[in-house]
Amino acid sequence: MIDQRGMTLIELLATIAIFSMIVGVSYSLFSYVQASWTITETAVSSESDVQELKMVLTREVAAPVSLTKSAEGVRFESQDGSSKSMVIQAGELKLFKYDAGGSNQQLLHDFALSIDRMELLDQNKNPVHNGTGLTEGIAYFRFFYTTEGLKEKHHQITLPIDIFSP
Template sequence: MNNERGITLVELLATLTIFSLIIGVVYSLFSFSQANWTHTKGVTQSESSVQELQIVLTRELASPVSLTFQGNELRFEGQNGSFYILSLNGQQLSLSKGEDDFSNTSLLHTFSLPVQRMTLQNKNDSAISTLSEGMGYLTIYYNREGLKTVNNQIKFPISLYQPD
């Protein structure tokens, strides 16, 4: 009678190979899930920031009386007599409001969207510094985060208030 105790070398190698394959598959699934989560989180944060920007600027830029763009600042006067400055410092976009003029303003809102630049354009898409009549666009160029950073833009139509 043959008395066998333990496992043979072939059985041990087969077990290690199968275990290594299982660990490799689990690691690949985990890595893919983590990358997918990172991408989804970045896209969700970017889209949430874009939506926030759209809500605030659509409300504040509704039919301004006057509008001037210089450097990294957009200055405009609302119909209610308030003065606003939309400024870009680095990649940080902020909106300030003043009651009497542009010199004494207080911070109204800071946006978390990483903005690259902004431009003011007329209806023919030519860059302008002052919108004196009719319609124009404020274009904000930003980065959408995720697995890869994607350059995007958002256009805000602006129609100056024309009293009757």
């Protein structure tokens, strides 16, 4: 009688081929899930950074009496004589506070959102030129930023600021 407990070469090759297909499909699925996770994480992070920008500007730049655009950024004058300025340094948006004399500078906030550029707009949403000041009405800040993902996306956000005349 012949002992038939072993496997033939054809059975072994078929098993290896099936196992290779299962591993290939699993790897493709894992790569897809990982890419989706990264894209979602980037989108959530960007949205969180935009919300931070809105919240801080609403809190820190409430009720300025004047806004002045310069090459460095925008300066906000308050009713108490203090001022704040918002500048972009190496792609990072920063908010500084100055005392009533304007000499002591203190960093109030370093925003996580990487800003490409910002514009100050008047109440008709026309760009304000350097050296021009706004003393009443509504002004708008327009921020331009880029998000990374499968492909680069360019976004903009416009925030209104009420200017109160003393």
